[in-house]
Amino acid sequence: MSENTSVVQIDEEKLITDLEYRFQYLCQFIGITEQDIELIHGSAPFLGPKVDGLVDAVYDRLFSFSCTKKVFFSQREKYDDPSQTVTLDTYDLNKPQIGMRKSSLKRFIVRLVTKPYDKAMLQALDSMGRIHKAVNVDLIHMQALLAFVQDAILAEVFKMDTGTVDCEAAGG
Secondary structure, three states: OOOOOOOOOOHHHHHHHHHHHHHHHHHHHOOOHHHHHHHHHHHHHHHHHHHHHHHHHHHHHHOOHHHHHHHHHHHHHOOOOOOOOOOOOOOOOOOOOHHHHHHHHHHHHHHHHHHHOHHHHHHHHHHHHHHHHOOOOOOOHHHHHHHHHHHHHHHEEEEEEEEOOOOOOOOO
């Protein structure tokens, strides 16, 4: 840390209790600006047609590791035909639960690139986190998934042909 840099004081209790404060902290920590959010929203026309493929890639990835696949397998009795005998190895992406969850992820991604990052969005994100915690999804798997989704979205964004590149807007 350079000598001229001061330490930003953060109310750690407020990080837990105030969603908007938490979002502001995360944006400041990561370096996300209003301009970045505008760029995200500006990518919507390009990313929109790619959402189905992105969601399929996410679920292919989730089902390629036993530790993430078992989260869905453990929830199967709530959604699937109980007369079917399946194992973790034979549990596949064609189950009703997976179709429902894919639809939910599609809506989430579309919302991220089209809707304002307001209190309603923050509440939806918080709710999603609480749901995953309630069904015992370990934090490491949520972090890995978010990193995978981020990487996949960025890969698509980098393929966009905008005709110009604004290096300053891109952080460069």
